Amino acid sequence: MTTTTRVNPPTGIAGIAAPSARKPSARSRVGRGLGYLVLAVAAAAVMLPFFWMLLSSLKANNDVFAIPIQWIPKTWHWNNYVHIWDKAAMGTWLENTLILAVAVTVLQVLTGSFAAYGFSRIRFPGRDLLFFLYVATIAVPWQAYMIPQFILFSKLSLSDSRWSIIALQAFGAFGVFLMRQYYQSIPEELNESARIDGMSEYGIYRKIMLPLSMPAIASLSLITFVTTWNDYLGPLIYLRSPNLWTIQLGLQTFISQYNADYALIMTGSVLSVLPIAIIFMLGQRYFVQGIATTGLKG
Amino acid sequence: MKRSILRGFGLAAVAAVALAGCSSSNNSGSGGSTPTSGGSTAASSAPSSAPSSAPSSASEAAVTLTMSGWTFSTTPEFKTLADAFHAAHPNVTIQLKEYDAKNYDTQMTADLAAGKAPDIYELKNLQDFITYQSGGQLMDVSDVAASYSSGPGKLSGLDDYKVDGKYYAIPYRQDSWVLFYNKDLFAKAGVPVPDGKWTWDDFVTNAEKLTTALKAAGDKDALGTYFHSWQSVIQGFAQSQTPGASVTGDDYSYLKPYYQRALELQSKGAMLSFNTASTQKATYQAEFGKQNAAMMPMGTWYIATLLSQQASGDADKFNWGIAPIPQYDSSTFSNPVTFGDPTGMAINPAIDKSKVAAAKEFLSFVGGQDAASDLAKIGITPAYVSDQVTQTIFSAPGAPTDDLSKWTFSNHTTKPENPVSKYTQKIQSILNDEHTAIMSGSKSVDSAISDADKRVKNEALNQ
């Protein structure tokens, strides 16, 4: 029995009447319409800052923070969207950010899910303690060990190059933690039967665990991608040469010591959000792809 | 297995810290060895990091020095200085390394710690100076300083870099705070412009008069004055002007009259409230440049910004001038007291020995007359004070032409905003907390001051 995305009936959250999926009635249609309305208003409210960013990117610099707030630009500066490409190296920044985000994501997902399998499916002494140690490092604030880490990286000749950021982000404990938790929800019986069938652990990982954990992998990928994309402090310390700058770094060059091109900063920020929003919108159904046919009966 | 892991980590940790601890005493021509591709937009340089093999005289063999700077696209002073020096000393090339304007201190600290800082670097403000100095990150340049007559007059701010009788940096730039005022708005309100002899009480009276008059004249947006949200706008004056006041003492009652005046201006609506200014991210460039305030205390760096914004249309075109900042009392009218930190150049002690002479030559250059006039031409207030510099600044298109502005620019006693002491950074941080508490209306002036006294004693002075 193939199941595709199937409904989990809501639990009356936000006071929205739960539309019965089987017998649409007039009342439930009104309820559904109302539900949509509420959702639409909520969505608009949630995206308010983004709208402000968008509108500000079309203003003159000194109007961005005019008091009182101006939502609609007094003068429309559409050429900001041209300026940012020729006045600034937006193309280079975009390219760098993309390369880094993809590299870090791929590495995090691969090594993370790999290690998570070890933590979740194989029993060896000290496993749980080591796992706890992993999670514990998430508890140390990065600002605290930023400098010793920078010194270490410099000694390893790892600073001022893309490898520094990749090394910094790709081996975190977060991915391991997330994947391991997800694996816990996959029944052990699958592993047992595969082992009995003679499959090696690596085979089980590749053929069973990975495909089953698509939603988690999709989530981890997106989260890692976004985190790397928006990362500011890391590149600030490690990527000094202008040809290595990411978008967040590049936008800072619009802030000089005594002045700032606020409108251009907003333009860059809008352009920075768009790729992610698009990727998300296109890929978000993978987060809710149902469990495929693997004979998973309750 | 567990124990061996622990031991391994212990060793690694010790190794890492040992490496960290040895950062000051080492090695390689910091930064100069790998010309990080794109040592950027500037510098008339052959990316050849040819370290010179030559003797100490800079005027003979080819030398390449590395120097820091920030946001080159909008801050031309570094390229200006590098190019001018190269023109005078063709055998010395200066390679610029770009940093981030807002986070310069963080980046420079990281680089110095890792031994990757350039040969010459700027001290952006005085707060980090003592840390760098006590950490051995600044070369003794007393010989360069000796060639300047220190004390008020020639090289403003030089003494701020003196520790234990030795000088560790040379200032090339010294901004001071003055009072910017909008002549057109004064005329509209019918209030006489500042005459250079105001006390703070005069200032408050005039600000309130302006606010009422401008509203009556139909101007809805303009207020008498604008105080930016920085702590220095109030504390800097209190500390520099009140006789006997000290940043590093433990009695901050001298702040009281200054805060009371600011709170009065706020409550009478003569200036934008702190809460509105900070939550709406008011920018001083917009407040004065768009004529929302008739007067504004600000640093002299704003002269260049205002001129360029008026030229580009980001600011309105109106007549403006600068006047001496209001004083504590009339005794200092002839030599107004204000505050400001110098920006200086220092030499990284890890520099290659053969380059030291060239580096010192450069430092000597940046504090001198030629550099000063080059800087003045791009609107920077150099540390070197002279009539010629004042002339140059005010000959820029759009600059005020009245005598008071020119007099203001060259007549002042500038005290450091951050007096050099190992407690300064910590104390300023504490005072900033109290500043936001007072101005946001969360704490009364008296309780904030007593909290400041207490906290400074416990958290700074007793450590």
Added chain:
Amino acid sequence: MTTTALRSPSRSRAHKRRRLVVRNIVVGWSFLLPNFLGFAVLTLVPVVALFYLSFTDWNIFGHANWIGLANFRRLVHDDSFRIAVENTIYYTAFHVPLTLAVSLGLALLLNRKMRGVAFFRTAAFFPYVTSIVAIAVVWNMMLSPEKGPVNHLLNVIGISHPPGWSTSTTWSMPTIIIVGTWREMGYFMLLFLAGLQTIPPELHDAARVDGASAWQRFRKVTLPYLRPTTFFVTVILTIWSLKVFDLILVMTNGGPGQSTLVLSQYIYKTGFENSEFGYASAVSVALFFICIFITAIQFYVNRRRNR
């Protein structure tokens, strides 16, 4: 790997068991190694160095002189540290349950095929993707006490003295809590969505056939299956709340006064603004132990529940 255990003497059985254990160790570590190597060298070493530094008076330059427990003794008497701990706990205690509830609610709400669900999910995720500077700026403007639209609205509906939001020492932390939840809800919604996919729909159908109400289905079917995800979300959310930094930095910078000063920010200030890295390391160690303590409790509770 069945062995003819019946006929082998016990020593051989133990021998086989040991071989199994060794095999598990080898295989287990082979899975861990790629991630662990990078992690150990690049993260673990600096973290251990950090612990060492907390016993020194390092100011980045020069040597780190050993001063034993002096930093920790100073911590005990440090009022600012105490305030930072209180603020951090305050933030965490409210932010975690609020975000959990909102993000779980969103996930449940948006976990179905309806028109435009992709759009709504993207909308929920937007706050997380938008630059934090823009978020801080817009929220501050909207909550501006005198000129902002929110207080304007409150005035209209009759509240004459609306809160000062981020400019008031009483309301600044609640403001941060709300903005923090708004920002992170999409992120955790995503994780919950992934977790919701592990629930076999047949269970829900069966329960419905049995006459269970929506709420009962939620408690008896959804929640138990979600436990690993909920555990993960709770742990991460708690640790992040205890470490909150950039939101506060851009929105209030610890102010007004010290009302939103939190531990991470205190560490940053002490380290980078006051150059007291040894002391900052000691504060980090304190924060670390607070996190560990709370996380250990969560692990323990979770393990108990799993039995």
